[in-house]
Amino acid sequence: MTDLTPREIVSELDRFIIGQRDAKRAVAVALRNRWRRKQLSDDLRDEVYPKNILMIGPTGVGKTEISRRLAKLARAPFIKVEATKFTEVGYVGRDVEQIIRDLVDAAIIQTRDYMREDVKPRAHAAAEERVVEAIAGSDARESTREMFRKKLKSGELDNTEIELELSDSSNPMSMMEIPGQPGANMGMMNLGDMFGKAFGGRTVKRRMTVADSYEILISEEADKLLDDEIVNRTALEAVEQNGIVFLDEIDKVCARTEARGGDVSREGVQRDLLPLIEGTTVSTKHGAVKTDHILFIASGAFHIAKPSDLLPELQGRLPIRVELRALTEEDFVRILTETDNALTRQYTALMGTEEVTVTFTDDGIAALAKIAADVNQSVENIGARRLYTVMERVFEELSFTAPDRSGDAVTVDAGFVEANLGELTKSADVSRYVL
Numbered sequence: 001m002t003d004l005t006p007r008e009i010v011s012e013l014d015r016f017i018i019g020q021r022d023a024k025r026a027v028a029v030a031l032r033n034r035w036r037r038k039q040l041s042d043d044l045r046d047e048v049y050p051k052n053i054l055m056i057g058p059t060g061v062g063k064t065e066i067s068r069r070l071a072k073l074a075r076a077p078f079i080k081v082e083a084t085k086f087t088e089v090g091y092v093g094r095d096v097e098q099i100i101r102d103l104v105d106a107a108i109i110q111t112r113d114y115m116r117e118d119v120k121p122r123a124h125a126a127a128e129e130r131v132v133e134a135i136a137g138s139d140a141r142e143s144t145r146e147m148f149r150k151k152l153k154s155g156e157l158d159n160t161e162i163e164l165e166l167s168d169s170s171n172p173m174s175m176m177e178i179p180g181q182p183g184a185n186m187g188m189m190n191l192g193d194m195f196g197k198a199f200g201g202r203t204v205k206r207r208m209t210v211a212d213s214y215e216i217l218i219s220e221e222a223d224k225l226l227d228d229e230i231v232n233r234t235a236l237e238a239v240e241q242n243g244i245v246f247l248d249e250i251d252k253v254c255a256r257t258e259a260r261g262g263d264v265s266r267e268g269v270q271r272d273l274l275p276l277i278e279g280t281t282v283s284t285k286h287g288a289v290k291t292d293h294i295l296f297i298a299s300g301a302f303h304i305a306k307p308s309d310l311l312p313e314l315q316g317r318l319p320i321r322v323e324l325r326a327l328t329e330e331d332f333v334r335i336l337t338e339t340d341n342a343l344t345r346q347y348t349a350l351m352g353t354e355e356v357t358v359t360f361t362d363d364g365i366a367a368l369a370k371i372a373a374d375v376n377q378s379v380e381n382i383g384a385r386r387l388y389t390v391m392e393r394v395f396e397e398l399s400f401t402a403p404d405r406s407g408d409a410v411t412v413d414a415g416f417v418e419a420n421l422g423e424l425t426k427s428a429d430v431s432r433y434v435l
């Protein structure tokens with residue numbers, strides 16, 4: 001749970017997402033409301049339900065990104081699901097409750113990671129003792145052990161080979177699924193778990209250097225310190241109180257009055273989703289989960305269907321509507337330069353590993369943004385995702401030859417972009433395939 005104010009949340013989101021002010025503000029308020037709810041007395045707290053959000057906007061403009069970054073900021077369990085998945089052959093009628101079960105699984109992994117961090121110092125100490133024991137033997141005197149400990153700390157033993165007994169985490173049953181029923185093994189009976197328990201405590205002997213062994217040992221020792229029961233309980237609590245479900249393509253499960261065929265199952269999907277959003281209890285193999293306070297962010301382009309085509313009950317459960325606008329060429333310039341994870345930064349860093357110094361000039365960036373915007377217009381508008389294909393193409397030659405060019409400096413200016421991409425963009429037909 002974060003105690004950031006809405007303004008601070010928006011400013012954090014600004015580091016990664018350009019524009020889309022309304023959507024950022026809406027999710028920031030939703031998150032702050034969770035914090036506000038936590039401050040209330042018990043009886044009132046149970047009465048306050050999250051105000052779910054409907055994000056309306058074309059593909060690739062930041063809907064998922066905003067939600068995912070928000071979840072990260074709040075350390076909230078997060079899952080993205082395509083609503084249309086439940087209309088596909090083989091999925092029709094499939095339990096939408098699986099969404100919550102998957103969210104719980106994600107939360108358990110996340111919780112375990114966070115708790116691992118907490119026990120790391122203790123795990124570190126335990127791992128050190130195991131290395132010392134592997135080198136000095138189990139009956140070494142304390143003074144000998146102390147000497148090895150010192151050497152270990154100074155890195156003198158990094159290349160020493162040791163033999164360790166590690167727990168065998170390979171699970172021969174983990175790949176088993178019931179044919180024709182995707183996911184049918186989950187929730188019913190987990191063979192992996194069953195066999196894991198039956199063969200519990202199996203170990204394998206492995207030889208490796210001290211340096212290599214460290215991470216493995218720390219993670220093994222951390223797992224020993226983590227109580228599964230506590231991890232599960234914390235994860236369930238995190239899902240109930242902080243969970244965020246991102247439901248993409250909700251517009252595709254709308255039944256338009258004039259459309260026919262497939263609509264029964266589409267409206268069916270909305271009906272199935274409704275209890276989850278209204279609040280129900282879902283049983284998972286880790287325990288029951290109440291969905292009342294999970295935040296749902298539904299999203300869709302709504303090119304054909306309109307939000308008013310959703311079932312009225314569903315409309316009522318998605319009271320906050322925000323529109324995200326299509327991205328412009330100017331936005332692309334900003335996305336390429338201003339975000340913390342900007343592609344220009346990423347490519348510069350990647351080429352840096354080959355000792356090739358890459359710099360971008362303003363006209364180079366303008367050329368990249370223009371090409372992305374043009375192709376979006378002439379072929380199909382896939383939003384900021386176009387920048388990925390454009391950049392990959394511009395860097396194709398350099399990516400391949402970089403190892404032979406160590407020490408070189410490369411300037412990505414308008415000329416460079418034209419040389420590597422110019423021809424391709426002249427024809428919409430060619431762009432369709434390569435960009």
Ligand SMILES: Nc1ncnc2c1ncn2[C@@H]1O[C@H](COP(=O)(O)OP(=O)(O)OP(=O)(O)O)[C@@H](O)[C@H]1O
Nearest residue numbers: 016017018059060061062063064065066335384385
């Ligand atoms: N406004 C933006 N600022 C910075 N990056 C963006 C922006 N919009 C999209 N991107 C980048 O483009 C990619 C696709 O965006 P995202 O996944 O959010 O699309 P979306 O709007 O959810 O579309 P869809 O509904 O098709 O999934 C992401 O990698 C994201 O970082």
